[in-house]
Amino acid sequence: MKTEQISLSPLAPGANLALTVHRFGELGARPRVYIQAALHADEIPGMIAAHHVRERLLALEAEGKIKGEIVLVPSANPIGLTQRMLGTPVGRFDFSNGVNFNRGYPYLVPKVAERVADRLTDDGEANVRTIRATLLSELDAWPANTPAEVLKKTLLRLAIDADVVLDLHCDSEAVMHLYTHTRSADEFAPLCALLDMKVVLLAEESGDDPFDEACSRPWGELADRFPDRPIPFSCHSTTVEFRGEADVNHEYAKADAKALIDYMILRGVIAGEAPKVPAASCKPTPLAASEPVAAPASGIVVFRVQPGAQVKAGDVIADIVDPLTGTVTPAKTGSDGIMFARILARFAGAGQRLAKVAGTTVQRTGKLLGA
The missing domain is CATH 3.40.630.10 (Zn peptidases)
Structure with a gap:
């Protein structure tokens, strides 16, 4: 060497x-x-x-x-x-x-x-x-x-x-x-x-x-x-x-x-x-078919799906809990695929990416990577 x-x-x-x-x-x-x-x-x-x-x-x-x-x-x-x-x-x-x-x-x-x-x-x-x-x-x-x-x-x-x-x-x-x-x-x-x-x-x-x-x-x-x-x-x-x-x-x-x-x-x-x-x-699947799942509201993130799990469109992958009102807002995936990654934080702002799902149907164009 x-x-x-x-x-x-x-x-x-x-x-x-x-x-x-x-x-x-x-x-x-x-x-x-x-x-x-x-x-x-x-x-x-x-x-x-x-x-x-x-x-x-x-x-x-x-x-x-x-x-x-x-x-x-x-x-x-x-x-x-x-x-x-x-x-x-x-x-x-x-x-x-x-x-x-x-x-x-x-x-x-x-x-x-x-x-x-x-x-x-x-x-x-x-x-x-x-x-x-x-x-x-x-x-x-x-x-x-x-x-x-x-x-x-x-x-x-x-x-x-x-x-x-x-x-x-x-x-x-x-x-x-x-x-x-x-x-x-x-x-x-x-x-x-x-x-x-x-x-x-x-x-x-x-x-x-x-x-x-x-x-x-x-x-x-x-x-x-x-x-x-x-x-x-x-x-x-x-x-x-x-x-x-x-x-x-x-x-x-x-x-x-x-x-x-x-x-x-x-x-x-x-x-x-x-x-x-x-x-x-x-x-292999197209990167353009992957879906970043965003938080629909601000609050505590309680994941209901582990990385590697197969999900269907409409599945709830996490609950977003408002600590002040107790409101629970589900974060749902929009496509079938494998949820292969998720964030470490357990509090998120509205619109923040929570997880990534590898799908098979191309749905995105432009910049395909996260920040």
Whole structure:
């Protein structure tokens, strides 16, 4: 393992931060896998899973079994790790401007398309090399003026030319679920089965330019722009949600790490006997078919449905109790599906999102992710 420290913009004079990056295998070897944890710095389940991945990779490297290149960033957001409000960690949003650390990554497709238009050939592999080099060049030219932008640029530069990108997150209270590009569903099907995913959500574009789409979206859009040139989809990227915030234990993390290692064996990054892939627990559904269930009133939230439960349209998932009047207002789902995540708080304002239901009927457009 080779470890490097990448300096980031200081938060203030003397307040210097750095990103720790572990590298396994030979630089430039393929397939290349990039793994990062805790881009939302208060989401710890991915961080403990990354810890166990590192331990497994150290042993595999000692045995000479790393065939590709693996880049592991075990804690992807040192800025967020410094942020606490009255003792509570807040790692999702940048305190300086309120922007989500997993939003606002550069959309490079238009400029890349302009630059590669006359350079693409009938050789798909050559086109991949051309596009990767151009993506990196355009990313280098992207202006990063704040510490958070410098962090985003640094992370994306580590990942954007990888074959596979695994961004490890968690929700508030949730079952295992995963977000990925529609054209990556088959690529990640074994990973979903190995991790026993209960929900898999697909989209070509979810809105607000999250990290995973900054890596994968260019490949689908460039292939569509140049249909007469072979452009293989060459960066499969996913956001993996490791249950809920409180699901931090070695048992979960070791099992999750084993699944990630097994997937990399299947992908040819690590040498070894191909693991048996279990039957999938779910079928992928469109992200646009997912429903955010909002609180119909302000009050105490008393959930009546656990994460992972199958629900029908009109089912009551929570009672909203007015502590002053005693009025009980039911919060109902509008669609059939699996309620895969819910909030941690037990008091909500009217209109606040309470839970998420993965449905099968497309019902939303525009920005499909939460704040």
